[in-house]
Amino acid sequence: MKKVGFDIEKYLQEQSAYILERVEQYDKLYLEFGGKLIGDKHAKRVLPGFDEDAKIKLLNTLKDNAEIIICVYAGDIERNKVREDYGITYDQDVLRLIDEYRAYGISVNSVLLTRYEGQPTAKVFMTKLERSGIRVFTHSQIKGYPTNVEEVIGEEGFAKNPYIETTKPIVVVTAPGPASGKLATCLNQMYHEHRLGNKVGYAKFETFPVWNLPLKHPVNIAYEAATVDLKDVNLIDNYHYEAYGKVAVNYNRDMETFPVIKRIIERITGKESVYQSPTDMGVNRLKSGITDDEIVQEAARQEIIRRSFSVENDYKKGLADEDSVRHMQVILEETNLKKEDRAPVLPAREYAKQLQEQEGSTNLQAVIAVELPNGEMITGRTTKLMDASAAAILNSLKKLANISDEIKLLSPMILETIQRLKTDELNSRVPTLTANEVLIALSISAVTNPTSELAYKQLPNLQDTQAHSTVILNRENEQTLKNLGMDVTNDPIYPTDNLFYN
Structure with a gap:
């Protein structure tokens, strides 16, 4: 019998309550969903007892007040990037996601192709969506994003990318995979919403890394192993420690961009940001669901080994580089694991x-x-x-x-x-x-x-x-x-x- 170390009901209750707390502060909240909204098999593996569709079920309880924008990087469509857990390309996964959301009765506002440069395959995909009655938008890459704040906020920045009209207080921004432009989409929407006179906010529905677990907890290391292709590295959130005197875990991309993102939000709203750290931006109550840490740790260690095989196979197939393989070897060393432990x-x-x-x-x-x-x-x-x-x-x-x-x-x-x-x-x-x-x-x-x-x-x-x-x-x-x-x-x-x- 499979051992269970995670209470999904407790987690969903706390996570839902925390989201609603954020929503009450604004006319509209743009909620970036990190990880998979449906079929989060990584979370299921590292947290025995986790429901891989937990996030969509949570969103289902809020569906009367929520709608979804699906982002996909046009370059991923052009190169036929594959979602490995389902063995389908990102364009196919967008179609699957739309069907899944509709089955739950959750409104799909539109599909947004980010960093669009007229890629031929992306054009064909857009036409297919439009002829199926799906609204499609495109955003072009903004020169200097995100570090050149003046450029980003200027007429050649968010202003030139179209506003996607939304009507509900919670707008979920999701994607088939990472690096799809979810954050840029949220900020772009915030820019236009503010110009329309709406009180608007941003938050990130985080799953991993878990901010209030130790930096070297196997669950957090398993996240690092899962994102070696993105060069993600877990770090202590020094902004959070300086602001509150509390240790929190985040990762390098969020840490590096936080000062800039904070400044962009302040420029958009004309007010000082309520966020003092990248951890503040997240909505993550995952730790509350862990009922047996030993079971969870062992499951996470097994996931690290599984990921090591995955990276080596991707390298063999030409889908991963040597840096990813080396990083994975370092992770195995620091966790004192070897492949034969599987x-x-x-x-x-x-x-x-x-x-x-x-x-x-x-x-x-x-x-x-x-x-x-x-x-x-x-x-x-x-x-x-x-x-x-x-x-x-x-x-x-x-x-x-x-x-x-x-x-x-x-x-x-x-x-x-x-x-x-x-x-x-x-x-x-x-x-x-x-x-x-x-x-x-x-x-x-x-x-x-x-x-x-x-x-x-x-x-x-x-x-x-x-x-x-x-x-x-x-x-x-x-x-x-x-x-x-x-x-x-x-x-x-x-x-x-x-x-x-x-």
């Missing part, structure tokens, strides 16, 4: 080595190890019929259903027929069946085969299991495992020399 890593590697020795081969063996909820370790290997992902899932389902390992859940004849379809009719050069293909076969077999049905019914119990592969998974298999709720890592090694199919 439970399924050694069993996967040891089984792969055993297979290699048995076959007298120097070829890399593709193996996946899965740690079941009871701690038992199950492995699967690539065979002529199916790949390691498919084998590991079937073996895990058999164990969960107490089905003997000798019993076959799927007839080899059925699998071979599917293989012939792949190779002969669909012209695939990879005959081995993927996890998705085998799961479809299992679901069909479950209709007539009671044993297959027993295994099929165990699929929900793969949620939150830990898995490790000795080779880089292809995107389809990786996404299938993630869709099942499995946390998977892999060694940064391609299974073959075939560049296209890797």
Whole structure:
């Protein structure tokens, strides 16, 4: 049974009350949402008991008074940046987010493309949104933002970027990922709102780092590990200490820009800012939900290891630089962690080595190890019929259903027929069946085969299991495992020399 160290109800109650306190001070509050508004899987992993959709559920309680602006950096659309946890590009994620918000009955005001420079792919995306009835705006990059305050406040700054008309007292500004221009959007809106005579404020809905946990608490270090590509570093908020004599944790980007942001807000409003520190700007009651710090710390340590694998894989794929890899190595050193501290890593590697020795081969063996909820370790290997992902899932389902390992859940004849379809009719050069293909076969077999049905019914119990592969998974298999709720890592090694199919 999964250990729980976080009380989601207590957190939501305190967080909601604190937001409403801020709202009461203004005619309109622009609320920048840091992290994922929906599907915050990082928070779910480091805070066992956290609901990955907690923030949208909180916002749902305020929906009569709230609307959403979705920001996306035009450059991310142009280069097809991918949101890794869902395996979809940012433009696709914007569409997904709009559907999700609408399902909750929360008003989506518009989509804003930031730092727009006429990128062709971004233009196509804008047209698609507009033809679907979505309001679309663009903001161009402001020369000298944010440090050149005079330029930012001048006619070539916020004034030239359009005002997005809003009608509700809470305007949530969110995005598919970081560095999407959320803060600049909030400040731009504040500039125009003030010119219209509205009393307007800004706050940031923070999740990580947690300002009132120690600087080197594993939860805060896990945030640093998750943002190595952004070069984020956690720091003590010296502004907060000087103002209040209290230690608070923030991160370098907020610390560096705070004096400038404070000055911009003061120039916009013509009043001294109510904020004395970057921590003041945040609305973060996350610590109030932690009920068992030891459980949370261990979960955060595991997340740090998981992130180390992720960074190495991104480097192998050309998506991360050497600085990110080095920073991740430093984080592992300072937390006294090694990759083998992740439970399924050694069993996967040891089984792969055993297979290699048995076959007298120097070829890399593709193996996946899965740690079941009871701690038992199950492995699967690539065979002529199916790949390691498919084998590991079937073996895990058999164990969960107490089905003997000798019993076959799927007839080899059925699998071979599917293989012939792949190779002969669909012209695939990879005959081995993927996890998705085998799961479809299992679901069909479950209709007539009671044993297959027993295994099929165990699929929900793969949620939150830990898995490790000795080779880089292809995107389809990786996404299938993630869709099942499995946390998977892999060694940064391609299974073959075939560049296209890797």
